Amino acid sequence: GESVGLHLPTLSVQEGDNSIINCAYSNSASDYFIWYKQESGKGPQFIIDIRSNMDKRQGQRVTVLLNKTVKHLSLQIAATQPGDSAVYFCAENRGNQFYFGTGTSLTVIP
Amino acid sequence: DAGVIQSPRHEVTEMGQEVTLRCKPISGHDYLFWYRQTMMRGLELLIYFNNNVPIDDSGMPEDRFSAKMPNASFSTLKIQPSEPRDSAVYFCASSLGPGQGVGGYTFGSGTRLTVV
Numbered sequence: 001g002e003s004v005g006l007h008l009p010t011l012s013v014q015e016g017d018n019s020i021i022n023c024a025y026s027n028s029a030s031d032y033f034i035w036y037k038q039e040s041g042k043g044p045q046f047i048i049d050i051r052s053n054m055d056k057r058q059g060q061r062v063t064v065l066l067n068k069t070v071k072h073l074s075l076q077i078a079a080t081q082p083g084d085s086a087v088y089f090c091a092e093n094r095g096n097q098f099y100f101g102t103g104t105s106l107t108v109i110p
Numbered sequence: 111d112a113g114v115i116q117s118p119r120h121e122v123t124e125m126g127q128e129v130t131l132r133c134k135p136i137s138g139h140d141y142l143f144w145y146r147q148t149m150m151r152g153l154e155l156l157i158y159f160n161n162n163v164p165i166d167d168s169g170m171p172e173d174r175f176s177a178k179m180p181n182a183s184f185s186t187l188k189i190q191p192s193e194p195r196d197s198a199v200y201f202c203a204s205s206l207g208p209g210q211g212v213g214g215y216t217f218g219s220g221t222r223l224t225v226v
Binding site: 034036041042043044045046049089091093096097098100101102103 | 152
């Protein structure tokens with residue numbers, strides 16, 4: 001039979017533009033969230049985290065927004081660069097584990 | 111810190127052979143996780159250890175898979191016998207805490223396994 005793989009959402013942006021990557025999480029009990037970046041051939045790398053008692057957290061060129069009402073998380077990347085091209089995962093913490101989303105593939109067009 | 115170290119980076123083996131993947135976590139990290147990543151299923155947690163003791167192995171697909179952590183600085187994931195459907199990238203990750211540790215997990219570079 002035909003195999004069906006994950007349909008990774010994709011986002012293409014021009015270099016220098018801002019990027020917004022979205023993630024819906026599943027459990028209202030989740031209290032800690034992380035965005036990971038995975039470049040080709042590498043393991044996921046921590047970008048930024050946020051706890052459930054916060055709505056927004058800023059890092060260097062990245063901002064994470066948390067909307068607990070609709071269980072939505074977003075990652076904003078300012079002035080996107082070619083080196084930002086990767087797959088981005090959100091992860092939610094419940095109990096003793098992180099649960100990962102399927103990821104979004106970001107391509108930066110020079 | 112050298113980070114989480116996995117070996118080998120690539121492994122190609124024939125169906126039926128035994129495969130052993132290795133991981134050295136970050137020193138001082140009490141938790142170690144084994145993940146499998148495929149296009150079909152994304153990132154799947156296979157098993158995790160706390161202080162060298164397996165805590166949750168419910169993600170291990172079947173009895174052909176086994177994992178050990180004989181000491182705080184070394185873990186193995188073994189597949190015996192291997193099958194083509196085991197082909198995937200296997201990641202090891204470690205952390206200071208189960209999930210609340212700052213920065214979550216630190217992942218290794220992964221082992222790309224191909225079973226032919």
